[in-house]
Amino acid sequence: MSPIEQFFIGKRLAGTTDSLERVKISLCFRFALIYLMLSCVVIPMSVLFDRQDILIFTIALSSIPIFALLSLKFNMNYSFSVLLIAIFSLLSAVGNSTFSSLSLSIIVFLWPVIVAVFISFISGNKATLIYILIYALCVTGISLLRIFDVIPMNSVDENRLNYSTGFIIFLFGGFLYYFLKIYDESRNAALIAQLESIESKDNILHIVAHDLRNTIGSSISCVELIEDKLQQGDTEKALEFLQLISKGAKDSMTIVNDILESASLVNQSQSVTFVTTSIVPVISGTIEHYRPIARQKHISINLSPQDTDTVLSVNVDMIKRIIGNLLSNAIKFSRTGGTIEITTKKSVKTFTVTIKDNGIGIPEKLKGKIFNKYTVAGRVGTSGELSTGLGMYIVKSLLDIHKASISVNSEEHVGTTFTIEFPLAG
Incomplete structure (x- = not known):
């Protein structure tokens, strides 16, 4: 990624989990940059030909x-x-046709054809059809204005134009080649991203099916052992096996819930109800729900809230799910006897929540993938807890609905810190 691309869209690409969306954002950036470069070329040419009208336009x-x-x-x-x-391409075509000759206009009007291909890739066929109709109306309008001499047929010296036409064609040819190059790269990147997504999903679903099969198989074995122990009158052992079945059932339910919730997130942002509420009690209440799970691994959870009277417009159930998923991960990847620190802080524009553990950390090669759907970054916990690779995707998606951001700072074998920033109203 070039420095200018990093400046304009680097942060946005880093916060986007959908590979196809990343490709579209990158293509939009490059196309806007092409048009800016075109303007920078036309300006000195306008000065050279002493065309103040074109220069100002x-x-x-x-x-x-x-x-x-x-x-x-x-x-x-x-x-x-x-x-x-799209507006730029139409105005530039109409403007050049108004200020220049018909022969130059024909060259300029070829450019919107390229734009139509770009719009089709980014926004779909409907947007492309609208653009083409407006473009056709512009061409028709300019032609009628020339027929009725509202715009003169030759408003620029044709001798000058003859000298520059070859250069203009060469210039537009260069930009056409560059566009086709980046369009081809973007299309290939989109296809690769979709194939990788399908492959990743298949791999994760295979893992999920394998984990569910193991859990069910283990439960069946435990049932058989319980029957034997009850016949022998060993109720203590039977209870131990029942606890194993209960744990397996809860793990399986977590997997199923993650899959169902990730599927429901596609259109959920359109039907979310927000309420204005104190956010710290919601967080502390969620923490209390996870303390019994943490105690099983002798992990302590410490909450250090600041600005406890902070009020946010949120969906409470989603906030509980966000904090719950992050806490669940912290517990899952912390060693026995570990510590989880949770802090909240209010600034001028944001309300920040940090969840820090001293667990096994995230390997460097997986950091960029943890928020992807069906990510290969999903790992088994320190006590063998299962993972679907969906938890962090769900967290990121729910935060996107709240227009909030999340970042991660982690060192392998040292620990992980997740930082959430909610925007404050006004």
């Missing part, structure tokens, strides 16, 4: 790709960038 128009880049920088919907790029 191009300088004004160059603000559009700048806004497109800034919208990507500040995490606005990339569809807004697509809209700005």
Whole structure:
């Protein structure tokens, strides 16, 4: 990733788990950059040909790709960038046709055809159809204005144009080659991402099926042993086997719940109810629910809340699920006798929650994958606890619904710290 790409979309790409979305964001950035570069080329040409009208128009128009880049920088919907790029292409084509000759207009009007391909990839066929219809109306309108001499047929010296037409075609040819190159790269990256997602999902589902089969098989064996122990009158041993069955059933239920919840997150953001509530009591209540689980591994959970009167607009059930998943992970990957530290802090713009453990940590090669759906970063806990590879994906998805962010700082064999930042209203 180039420094300029890192500046505009690096943070956004790092916070996006969907591989296809990452490809689309990257393509939007590159296309906006192409248009900005085109403006930078047209400006000196306008000065060279002494065309102040085109110069002023191009300088004004160059603000559009700048806004497109800034919208990507500040995490606005990339569809807004697509809209700005479409507006730029239409205005530049119409503007050049208005200020220049018909022969130059034909060259300029070829560019929106490329834009149509770009829009089709990013936003789908409906958006492309709308763009093509508007483009066709613009072409028709300009043609009628020329027929009725509203716009002169030759408003620029054709001799000058003859000298520059070859260069213009060469210039647009270069940009066309660059576009096709990045479009092909983006399309291939999208295909690879989808194939990797399918392969990863198949691998994780295979692991899940294997774990469920082992749990069910173990439960069946325990039932048979319980029958034998009861016949022998050894109720103490029978109770031990019952506890094993209970643990296996709970592990299986966790796996099933994770799979069902990850599937339901696709459209959940459209039907979420938010309430304004004190956030610290919600967090502390969730912690109390997980203390018995932590005690089984002799793990202590310490809460150090600040600004306990902080009020946020949240979905309480989702917040419980977020904190619960992070606590469950901290317990799962902490050694017996470990400690989990939870702190809350309010700043001017954010409310921060940190969950820190001194467990086994996350290997460097897995850090970038822990928030992916069906991630290969899912591992067995220190006491053999099962993992679906969905827990962190669920956390990230629920935080996205709240427009909150999460980051991780971890060192293998030392521990892990997750930091959540909720935006404050106003």
